[in-house]
Amino acid sequence: MNWIWRGIIAFLVIFIIVLTVKPSIFEQSPAAQRFEGELYIGGLLPLTNVPAEKEVFFTELRNSALLAVEEINNDGGIDNKRLVLLLEDTECDCGKAVNSALNLIEKYEVPAIIAAQYKDEINSLAAITDQKRKILFSVTDFDPDVQLLEHNLLFKNSMINNRTMSRLVGILKNQLNITEVAFLFEAQEYPEKFKEEIKKEMEDSIMILAEEGFQASDTDFSAPLAKIQSKNPEAIVLLGQTPETVRILLQQIKDKRMNQLIITNNVILKLIDSAGNEAENVFFIDASKDVSDDFLESYEKRFGEELENRFLSSCMYDSLHLLKDSIEETIEFPYDMSEYLKQLENYEGASGKISIRRNGDIMHDICLNQVKSNKIYLIG
Numbered sequence: 001m002n003w004i005w006r007g008i009i010a011f012l013v014i015f016i017i018v019l020t021v022k023p024s025i026f027e028q029s030p031a032a033q034r035f036e037g038e039l040y041i042g043g044l045l046p047l048t049n050v051p052a053e054k055e056v057f058f059t060e061l062r063n064s065a066l067l068a069v070e071e072i073n074n075d076g077g078i079d080n081k082r083l084v085l086l087l088e089d090t091e092c093d094c095g096k097a098v099n100s101a102l103n104l105i106e107k108y109e110v111p112a113i114i115a116a117q118y119k120d121e122i123n124s125l126a127a128i129t130d131q132k133r134k135i136l137f138s139v140t141d142f143d144p145d146v147q148l149l150e151h152n153l154l155f156k157n158s159m160i161n162n163r164t165m166s167r168l169v170g171i172l173k174n175q176l177n178i179t180e181v182a183f184l185f186e187a188q189e190y191p192e193k194f195k196e197e198i199k200k201e202m203e204d205s206i207m208i209l210a211e212e213g214f215q216a217s218d219t220d221f222s223a224p225l226a227k228i229q230s231k232n233p234e235a236i237v238l239l240g241q242t243p244e245t246v247r248i249l250l251q252q253i254k255d256k257r258m259n260q261l262i263i264t265n266n267v268i269l270k271l272i273d274s275a276g277n278e279a280e281n282v283f284f285i286d287a288s289k290d291v292s293d294d295f296l297e298s299y300e301k302r303f304g305e306e307l308e309n310r311f312l313s314s315c316m317y318d319s320l321h322l323l324k325d326s327i328e329e330t331i332e333f334p335y336d337m338s339e340y341l342k343q344l345e346n347y348e349g350a351s352g353k354i355s356i357r358r359n360g361d362i363m364h365d366i367c368l369n370q371v372k373s374n375k376i377y378l379i380g
Contacts, residue, residue, distance in 0.1 A: 042104035295350035
């Protein structure tokens, strides 16, 4: 037998031995099998150690996420892969949230994470997802501190931008017929930024007669209110961040029998149903929160009860659909996804029309409401 045949026989013998002794070499590893045909997205929610008043809220966010996943998979998944949402319980703990995010990124290589957390956790999470090059969706309300965060791959609900402020000024001019205002603002970064953005849009259309600041710790507002009274504006734009301070301020405005219209931000929502009537007749700016009936009906049909926290639940639902679209429309994670998201205009979501700015702000239409007898009425 010549050397060629000897070589062939030797190769076949080795091949048979390998097949017999080490069959796993030619099989997918357990890790590869786990990911085969599936696409993983991370989810961070506090589901235990939650304050009693927040239990329904976080349960509804979780349910809304599950509803979105079910609908996406029933419609063929993402690029013909089954979407799997890996929910981690963060237990209302920042350290736990960070560790959970790292676990999702390192173990499952998720391209994106959706998080419903508090401000400190979002900042810490965004630093990690930026470093690890992962998308982070923050499903929080218009929290002042979260709105001010700036991270390359962070997407968050926001109201402070030129489009929404332009709409607000239009409402003040055209529906309330306001031509003169005074600003009364809490000396913190969020109210001050809110004020500056409104002022930009008021140029040449609404006259600003006074600007008076106050501290969160203040309890006597006689001096700034006296200055505003002396200017006699048609309306006071009150921008606060600390509910109790705003409550005291509103009470002192009423005590002084000041007859100006009061327009504030949605900090007022925390004063409705309180023992006093400080919020009575106050106008406030908020997202329109025009949640789709289809989403509400689907939720009730799936979970057997009506939604209480409609807007943020719809934002959670929308986040998964936005991620689905961004993955299907792009090639590279995460920057192609990020670029796709940042050029969206008037996206029709369950939470209404959505546009996303270059800084990751998810913009919703705004509206003006008024409080009467502890009820909220839409003005425009």
